[in-house]
Amino acid sequence: MPFFERFLSVWVGLAIVAGVALGLAAPGLFQAVAGFEVAHVNLAVAVFIWVMIYPMMIQIDFAAMKRVGDKPKGLLLTLVVNWLIKPFTMAALGWLFFKVLFADLVDPQTGSEYIAGMILLGVAPCTAMVFVWSHLTKGDANYTLVQVSVNDVIMVFAFAPIAALLLGVSDITVPWDTLVLSTVLYVLLPLVAGALTRRWLSGRGGEKAVDDFVHALKPVSVLGLLATVVLLFGFQAQTILAKPQAIVLIAIPLLIQTYGIFLIAFVAARWLRLPHNVAGPACLIGTSNFFELAVAVAISLFGLSSGAALATVVGVLVEVPVMLSLVAIVNRTRDWFEE
Numbered sequence: 325m326p327f328f329e330r331f332l333s334v335w336v337g338l339a340i341v342a343g344v345a346l347g348l349a350a351p352g353l354f355q356a357v358a359g360f361e362v363a364h365v366n367l368a369v370a371v372f373i374w375v376m377i378y379p380m381m382i383q384i385d386f387a388a389m390k391r392v393g394d395k396p397k398g399l400l401l402t403l404v405v406n407w408l409i410k411p412f413t414m415a416a417l418g419w420l421f422f423k424v425l426f427a428d429l430v431d432p433q434t435g436s437e438y439i440a441g442m443i444l445l446g447v448a449p450c451t452a453m454v455f456v457w458s459h460l461t462k463g464d465a466n467y468t469l470v471q472v473s474v475n476d477v478i479m480v481f482a483f484a485p486i487a488a489l490l491l492g493v494s495d496i497t498v499p500w501d502t503l504v505l506s507t508v509l510y511v512l513l514p515l516v517a518g519a520l521t522r523r524w525l526s527g528r529g530g531e532k533a534v535d536d537f538v539h540a541l542k543p544v545s546v547l548g549l550l551a552t553v554v555l556l557f558g559f560q561a562q563t564i565l566a567k568p569q570a571i572v573l574i575a576i577p578l579l580i581q582t583y584g585i586f587l588i589a590f591v592a593a594r595w596l597r598l599p600h601n602v603a604g605p606a607c608l609i610g611t612s613n614f615f616e617l618a619v620a621v622a623i624s625l626f627g628l629s630s631g632a633a634l635a636t637v638v639g640v641l642v643e644v645p646v647m648l649s650l651v652a653i654v655n656r657t658r659d660w661f662e663e
Contacts, residue, residue, distance in 0.1 A: 335546065336644050339553040346554065347561025354558045363501040364623055369555055370509040373453075376548030377510075379541040380455040381518025382525075382534065383465040395467065398593075398602035402471045405589050405610035406449040407482060413584065414446025415439070415490040417577040426573050434631045438574055441622050441635025443490045446581070447483055448614035448621075449475045451510055454605065456549060457612065457647055461604035461654045468605045469515070475609070506614075553644060556619075560637045567634065574638040582646050586611040590653075593661070600661040604654045612647055615640045 347354050357368050418439035422430060430438070450457075451472055458468040525533040557564070564571060589610045593603035619636040626632040 339550040343554040343557030344561045347558035372548045372551040377455045378514045379545045397596045398606045411446040418442040421577045437631030438635045441632035444618040445613045445639045448618045450612035451614045454609045457608040458605040460651045463605035464601040578642045
């Protein structure tokens with residue numbers, strides 16, 4: 325494994341610290357970057373995510389897409405976990421902790437906002453970062469694309485009704501421009517760029533040229549991930565230090581949700597006898613969240629300084645290190661799955 329990927333957890337930890345430190349040292353700079361957005365989607369973050377997943381998109385072979393239908397069980401697992409289990413367990417954990425267990429530690433209004441932020445995380449399955457997790461587990465890139473694409477289509481129709489149901493607000497307004505723009509920036513554009521690059525490279529040097537180019541871009545992809553983390557934590561540096569207790573309280577149910585959903589998907593993947601390169605992405609896509617969209621929608625619906633916005637940012641704080649630990653588990657259990 326290349327040097328950057330071998331110590332990725334270390335780099336992510338340093339990026340979190342650097343983001344908070346820079347956000348405190350130069351708040352004006354981060355406020356200016358935070359204002360560079362369209363439809364509540366920060367374009368600077370979008371660029372770094374684009375850089376991060378572009379090399380993975382080059383690996384997608386559209387000629388092999390027709391074979392994805394030969395393994396429908398992996399897609400079925402992803403859909404069941406993402407849409408029939410995950411949103412409802414997230415809402416249940418939020419209610420349990422902030423209406424019962426932590427009821428004496430937060431006021432009811434703030435607790436409700438924390439629950440709302442958690443729900444928005446739970447209803448937004450991962451779109452961009454899953455390509456990173458799939459890549460790190462040597463997942464089937466073509467299959468991962470299908471999983472993401474199907475989830476995106478479902479999200480367009482199911483995000484609003486499920487969020488409204490779980491938030492208990494029948495007239496919730498979902499910013500469709502945010503949803504559509506996020507999908508275009510985080511999936512469609514890098515996918516098109518990757519396909520065009522692959523076609524050009526294949527014409528010049530075949531699969532070897534593609535593999536060599538992707539290998540050369542791996543450090544750039546990791547730097548895109550780290551830059552994204554720095555920006556997100558720089559934006560929320562003041563809030564993170566101002567409310568350390570709240571961050572801990574929110575992180576507890578999020579940790580339980582993340583590991584719990586992974587366990588459900590992992591056991592189901594073994595029971596379904598999925599091959600490892602399908603089981604890995606299937607487990608991880610159900611575990612991670614489309615936190616970019618969740619943060620944007622929370623800010624749009626509840627405001628930048630709301631408890632809902634804070635909960636979605638804590639979701640980022642929890643997700644990246646935890647997902648790296650789950651990637652390690654998937655890689656170490658490779659021989660548990662069918663080949």
